Amino acid sequence: MQKDQTSNAPGSNHIQPFTPRINCICCIGAGYVGGPTCAVIALKCPEIQVLIVDKNQDRINAWNGETLPIYEPGLDEIVKHCRGRNLFFSTDIDAGIRDAQLIFISVNTPTKTYGIGKGRATDLQFVEAAARHIGQIATGKKIIVEKSTVPVKAAESIAKILYSNIDDNVSFEVLSNPEFLAEGTAINDLLQPDRVLIGGSQTDPGIEAINQLAWVYEHWVPPSKVLRTNVWSSELSKLASNAFLAQKVSSINAVSAICEATGADISDVAHSIGLDKRIGSKYLQASIGFGGSCFQKDVLSLTYICEALNLTEVADYWHQVVVMNNYQKKRFARKIIQCLFHTVSNKRIAIFGFTFKKDTADTRESSSIYVGKYLMDEEARLVVYDPKADKGQIISDLREVSSQDPQRVDRLVSVINDPYDAAKDAHAIVICTEWDEFKALDYEKIYNSMYKPAYIFDGRIILDHAALLRIGFHVEVVGKVMKKPVNDLTPF
Ligand SMILES: NC(=O)c1ccc[n+]([C@@H]2O[C@H](COP(=O)([O-])OP(=O)(O)OC[C@H]3O[C@@H](n4cnc5c(N)ncnc54)[C@H](O)[C@@H]3O)[C@@H](O)[C@H]2O)c1
Numbered sequence: 336m337q338k339d340q341t342s343n344a345p346g347s348n349h350i351q352p353f354t355p356r357i358n359c360i361c362c363i364g365a366g367y368v369g370g371p372t373c374a375v376i377a378l379k380c381p382e383i384q385v386l387i388v389d390k391n392q393d394r395i396n397a398w399n400g401e402t403l404p405i406y407e408p409g410l411d412e413i414v415k416h417c418r419g420r421n422l423f424f425s426t427d428i429d430a431g432i433r434d435a436q437l438i439f440i441s442v443n444t445p446t447k448t449y450g451i452g453k454g455r456a457t458d459l460q461f462v463e464a465a466a467r468h469i470g471q472i473a474t475g476k477k478i479i480v481e482k483s484t485v486p487v488k489a490a491e492s493i494a495k496i497l498y499s500n501i502d503d504n505v506s507f508e509v510l511s512n513p514e515f516l517a518e519g520t521a522i523n524d525l526l527q528p529d530r531v532l533i534g535g536s537q538t539d540p541g542i543e544a545i546n547q548l549a550w551v552y553e554h555w556v557p558p559s560k561v562l563r564t565n566v567w568s569s570e571l572s573k574l575a576s577n578a579f580l581a582q583k584v585s586s587i588n589a590v591s592a593i594c595e596a597t598g599a600d601i602s603d604v605a606h607s608i609g610l611d612k613r614i615g616s617k618y619l620q621a622s623i624g625f626g627g628s629c630f631q632k633d634v635l636s637l638t639y640i641c642e643a644l645n646l647t648e649v650a651d652y653w654h655q656v657v658v659m660n661n662y663q664k665k666r667f668a669r670k671i672i673q674c675l676f677h678t679v680s681n682k683r684i685a686i687f688g689f690t691f692k693k694d695t696a697d698t699r700e701s702s703s704i705y706v707g708k709y710l711m712d713e714e715a716r717l718v719v720y721d722p723k724a725d726k727g728q729i730i731s732d733l734r735e736v737s738s739q740d741p742q743r744v745d746r747l748v749s750v751i752n753d754p755y756d757a758a759k760d761a762h763a764i765v766i767c768t769e770w771d772e773f774k775a776l777d778y779e780k781i782y783n784s785m786y787k788p789a790y791i792f793d794g795r796i797i798l799d800h801a802a803l804l805r806i807g808f809h810v811e812v813v814g815k816v817m818k819k820p821v822n823d824l825t826p827f
């Protein structure tokens with residue numbers, strides 16, 4: 336059997352078990368994961384002090400202020416309940432490292448944008464910086480928990496970095512504890528996880544560290560749901576889970592293209608497929624393609640790992656998930672252009688929804704950005720409405736994909752905070768995010784304010800299409816071939 340590298344290098348056999356119980360936890364990285372995860376720990380473990388630290392002063396100020404830096408249903412209440420009692424946000428990273436017995440590393444691990452592996456490999460510079468910081472400051476025994484999503488064997492590198500510069504009074508145990516929360520449902524996912532995964536070295540101190548972290552979760556998670564594995568299995572399980580989920584979305588989106596070409600209906604097909612218990616009904620919602628900061632990044636990371644391991648066919652298999660996703664975004668934009676008589680130049684198009692999914696303000700890798708880009712490439716005038724996304728963020732996301740001509744965004748894009756205003760004088764409405772409020776709008780009123788023929792492109796399959804057809808809209812839906820609107824006598 337291969338030696339378990341995370342059994343923590345020099346002297347690990349001499350480390351005494353981590354007793355007494357943990358009473359102070361630090362989390363490095365106050366982002367979408369660090370914030371909600373540690374707020375829930377603080378809520379459920381009132382006897383534990385939870386210190387969330389970050390190098391970004393603005394973010395910490397926001398966590399300490401009235402408007403939290405991230406929007407997540409249920410999060411406000413928890414933070415306001417625990418903040419100042421056993422939950423603290425600070426930029427004093429040294430103090431956090433010094434005081435805590437257990438330290439989560441929950442920093443960002445984006446796709447590399449430079450050098451070897453550019454566009455695919457995971458950029459581990461923030462993880463390394465956090466590990467070096469811990470190595471410099473820590474004294475005594477510390478459990479270091481890799482919460483960030485990382486390539487397999489990253490924990491081994493973290494252990495080496497930690498041990499590169501320490502004296503005899505310090506010892507570390509590195510665990511992998513990937514996070515499975517989804518944005519928009521993070522609090523519920525954290526309160527009622529399908530499982531909590533803890534990977535650690537199979538040595539006495541490693542098992543003791545696993546037990547300590549398990550003890551924290553077992554304040555509210557049934558022990559049967561707390562899985563213990565070795566570190567590598569834990570790291571790989573995270574990437575593989577996201578790859579499976581993303582693959583499911585790409586599969587249904589591939590089927591949606593077949594539906595549009597044949598007249599089959601994606602809702603019927605997905606329903607029927609999903610009733611098979613072996614497949615399951617979740618992640619079968621055809622869309623304009625998956626977005627978010629995780630799916631693409633993690634599938635690309637997995638493909639890069641496979642390539643590095645000379646598993647070319649395996650890499651190609653997973654890479655196709657991303658290829659299909661890019662195809663879906665482009666296919667949707669092309670459909671819009673084609674339906675609007677092959678030109679959208681100077682036409683006003685209302686984009687409803689810019690976040691990558693509902694119930695979040697996060698726009699990272701949102702498919703709306705790419706649909707917007709393709710329409711801007713054809714000189715469409717975009718009027719964006721989103722209930723939560725920040726206006727400046729929308730503009731900067733669109734500028735980033737228009738890097739050849741950033742002025743184009745100033746010329747073509749406006750962001751409006753009322754959907755009726757956005758649709759006024761528009762040739763088309765494009766539903767990019769499945770916000771519930773879009774279902775409840777007065778589409779008769781919207782129709783009357785639009786250019787005719789008035790088009791709606793439902794990229795999320797959320798609207799009442801029969802009602803829209805009765806009003807007079809031309810309706811186009813992912814994965815469906817729609818009838819002509821009532822009263823429309825023109826041949827298609
Ligand atoms: N967003 C999600 O829904 C989600 C879910 C599961 C797992 N993950 C994974 O969790 C990790 C964090 O994701 P996120 O969305 O919370 O990222 P994020 O960008 O929202 O937050 C990361 C934070 O880490 C801080 N940071 C970076 N380096 C630091 C350092 N050396 N010292 C102090 N602070 C530092 C940044 O300032 C930032 O505020 C990633 O690996 C991601 O893949 C994310």
Ligand SMILES: O=c1ccn([C@@H]2O[C@H](COP(=O)(O)OP(=O)(O)O[C@H]3O[C@H](CO)[C@@H](O)[C@H](O)[C@H]3O)[C@@H](O)[C@H]2O)c(=O)[nH]1
Pocket residue numbers: 484514515516517518519577580584617618619620621622623624625626627628629630691692
């Ligand atoms: O049937 C579906 C399900 C999802 N999506 C899209 O897929 C993307 C991702 O959605 P979701 O998985 O709900 O959100 P994330 O917050 O990205 O969460 C994923 O990524 C996280 C980061 O790793 C993991 O922790 C979660 O388990 C995993 O679900 C979004 O654009 C969704 O609109 C679809 O198009 N159809």
